[in-house]
Amino acid sequence: MSKLRVAVIGAKGRIGSEAVRAVEAADDLELVAALGRGDKLDTLVETGAQVAVELTNPDSVMGNLDFCVRHGIHAVVGTTGWTDERIAQLEASLAASPETGVLIAPNFSIGAVLTMKFAQIAAPYFESVEVVELHHPNKADAPSGTAQRTAQLIAAARREAGSAPQPDATSTALDGARGADVDGVPVHSVRLRGLLAHQEVLLGGEGETLTVRHDSLHHSSFMPGILLGVRRVVSTPGLTFGLEHFLDLN
Ligand SMILES: NC(=O)c1ccc[n+]([C@@H]2O[C@H](COP(=O)([O-])OP(=O)(O)OC[C@H]3O[C@@H](n4cnc5c(N)ncnc54)[C@H](O)[C@@H]3O)[C@@H](O)[C@H]2O)c1
Numbered sequence: 388m389s390k391l392r393v394a395v396i397g398a399k400g401r402i403g404s405e406a407v408r409a410v411e412a413a414d415d416l417e418l419v420a421a422l423g424r425g426d427k428l429d430t431l432v433e434t435g436a437q438v439a440v441e442l443t444n445p446d447s448v449m450g451n452l453d454f455c456v457r458h459g460i461h462a463v464v465g466t467t468g469w470t471d472e473r474i475a476q477l478e479a480s481l482a483a484s485p486e487t488g489v490l491i492a493p494n495f496s497i498g499a500v501l502t503m504k505f506a507q508i509a510a511p512y513f514e515s516v517e518v519v520e521l522h523h524p525n526k527a528d529a530p531s532g533t534a535q536r537t538a539q540l541i542a543a544a545r546r547e548a549g550s551a552p553q554p555d556a557t558s559t560a561l562d563g564a565r566g567a568d569v570d571g572v573p574v575h576s577v578r579l580r581g582l583l584a585h586q587e588v589l590l591g592g593e594g595e596t597l598t599v600r601h602d603s604l605h606h607s608s609f610m611p612g613i614l615l616g617v618r619r620v621v622s623t624p625g626l627t628f629g630l631e632h633f634l635d636l637n
């Protein structure tokens with residue numbers, strides 16, 4: 388059976404360089420291009436890439452995806468910084484290339500995907516929910532894509548369950564002291580040398596708390612999710628948001 392032809396964009400970065408090694412090590416995949424900043428996207432077409440793994444930064448991702456979708460190259464995207472406007476823009480370009488698939492995964496690690504799921508399940512059962520994400524200080528965006536997605540899922544679950552607004556008597560606060568407000572869920576971002584990617588979802592009810600915590604200790608934690616995404620995206624046209632859809636967790 389012929390191997391799936393895969394390119395990595397952002398191949399010299401922290402996660403990109405790990406992804407290059409993971410694709411090279413997979414028996415059913417062939418690494419046909421490893422692009423860094425300044426390299427020509429035309430290489431993707433010249434090398435016949437079928438899937439591009441996009442791991443750059445929020446400033447580069449839209450241009451890279453626009454190129455991939457226009458050329459019918461499927462994409463697996465780990466780059467964060469997604470907004471409703473950006474998603475709408477991507478969906479518009481996918482509408483013109485209906486056979487192309489794009490997976491955007493705020494987090495490729497199984498533990499992080501499960502953290503989001505557990506938080507979503509637990510959120511309606513507690514009065515209070517806050518998210519704390521902790522990352523390395525080289526990270527460009529805050530809050531993390533994972534924390535943003537977690538807060539959105541929590542808010543949707545609470546809306547659906549008819550949960551009351553969270554109790555909070557704060558009447559004076561320094562700017563930022565209560566975190567960023569993501570759909571009514573406070574999200575706090577820590578940037579600390581020594582860390583990689585960590586998240587806690589704190590839930591509180593009368594006389595009890597529940598903490599769901601996940602730690603990515605190495606970039607290898609993201610590789611099984613990336614490889615799963617590469618294998619599944621080729622037969623999943625359109626936009627898929629969240630690796631959980633490829634894990635049958637919904
Ligand atoms: N979804 C996940 O599970 C997951 C996990 C880790 C990181 N990330 C995200 O992946 C992205 C990259 O993270 P990182 O820590 O590796 O960052 P990084 O800065 O180490 O790597 C990004 C690389 O992309 C390169 N780059 C920038 N623009 C480019 C372009 N137009 N073409 C080719 N290369 C380009 C940079 O030169 C750099 O080498 C971030 O958005 C981060 O949040 C996602």
Ligand SMILES: O=C(O)C1=N[C@H](C(=O)O)CCC1
Binds near residue numbers: 531534584
């Ligand atoms: O290291 C990063 O940057 C990470 N970014 C993603 C996010 O923003 O959630 C996933 C975890 C690592």
